[in-house]
Amino acid sequence: QKEVEQNSGPLSVPEGAIASLNCTYSDRGSQSFFWYRQYSGKSPELIMFIYSNGDKEDGRFTAQLNKASQYVSLLIRDSQPSDSATYLCAVNRLRGGGNKLTFGTGTQLKVEL
Amino acid sequence: KAGVTQTPRYLIKTRGQQVTLSCSPISGHRSVSWYQQTPGQGLQFLFEYFSETQRNKGNFPGRFSGRQFSNSRSEMNVSTLELGDSALYLCASSRGQGNTGELFFGEGSRLTVL
Numbered sequence: 001q002k003e004v005e006q007n008s009g010p011l012s013v014p015e016g017a018i019a020s021l022n023c024t025y026s027d028r029g030s031q032s033f034f035w036y037r038q039y040s041g042k043s044p045e046l047i048m049f050i051y052s053n054g055d056k057e058d059g060r061f062t063a064q065l066n067k068a069s070q071y072v073s074l075l076i077r078d079s080q081p082s083d084s085a086t087y088l089c090a091v092n093r094l095r096g097g098g099n100k101l102t103f104g105t106g107t108q109l110k111v112e113l
Numbered sequence: 114k115a116g117v118t119q120t121p122r123y124l125i126k127t128r129g130q131q132v133t134l135s136c137s138p139i140s141g142h143r144s145v146s147w148y149q150q151t152p153g154q155g156l157q158f159l160f161e162y163f164s165e166t167q168r169n170k171g172n173f174p175g176r177f178s179g180r181q182f183s184n185s186r187s188e189m190n191v192s193t194l195e196l197g198d199s200a201l202y203l204c205a206s207s208r209g210q211g212n213t214g215e216l217f218f219g220e221g222s223r224l225t226v227l
Contacts, residue, residue, distance in 0.1 A: 032213070032214050034214050034215075036216075042220075043203055043218035043219060043220050043221055044156070044203075044216075044218050045217075045218070046215055046216065046217075049213070049214065049215060088155075088156065090156075090214065092214040094169070098144075098161055098163065098168045098169045099144060099146055099161055099169070099205075099207055099213070099214050099216060100146075100158055100161060100169040100171070101146075101156075101158060101214050101216070102158065103148075103155055103156040103157075104155065105154075105155040106155060
């Protein structure tokens, strides 16, 4: 079992629709959770982070965390062609200091006109 | 504000050689992490440096090493290169306060081992 699992996709949604990206993780002690976006040929960029159970909204993006189910999701409302990218889910298991992220292999999102 | 700068951007080496990659973090950031990205394995954590000390380490062999200087710039070295070391090596910086995971990545150094 991979530590962080994502469906590789591609996930195709029409412009204006809601894109739903999902991620599961294996370590119940995981502390913090992140969504990074990576355009083809570019480096990852952080778009959302969430530490507590529930929802966190930032503009068109909503991150959802359910620690009991070990599940993290990212919703993108009013999807735009510019949202077409690979979305990487990442988990930080450290309780002390430091950044040691475990990444999923990413879900490719395609927003179609 | 300048971003994370990695050099060189591209390099080709042959098996058995060694390579040194450099990373300059965002000004004020004290933590530098290194990741290897390959199509099959995705992003894998190599190590993190904070205040010139290795704070965390991933599951890579000892051929992979790194260091951080007093100005927070970091280098990583791979010795005795193998074909499987061909990858994009990404450096990421963060403020270093706690373990936020809020990383800012550089454009990467693409290593090809022949």
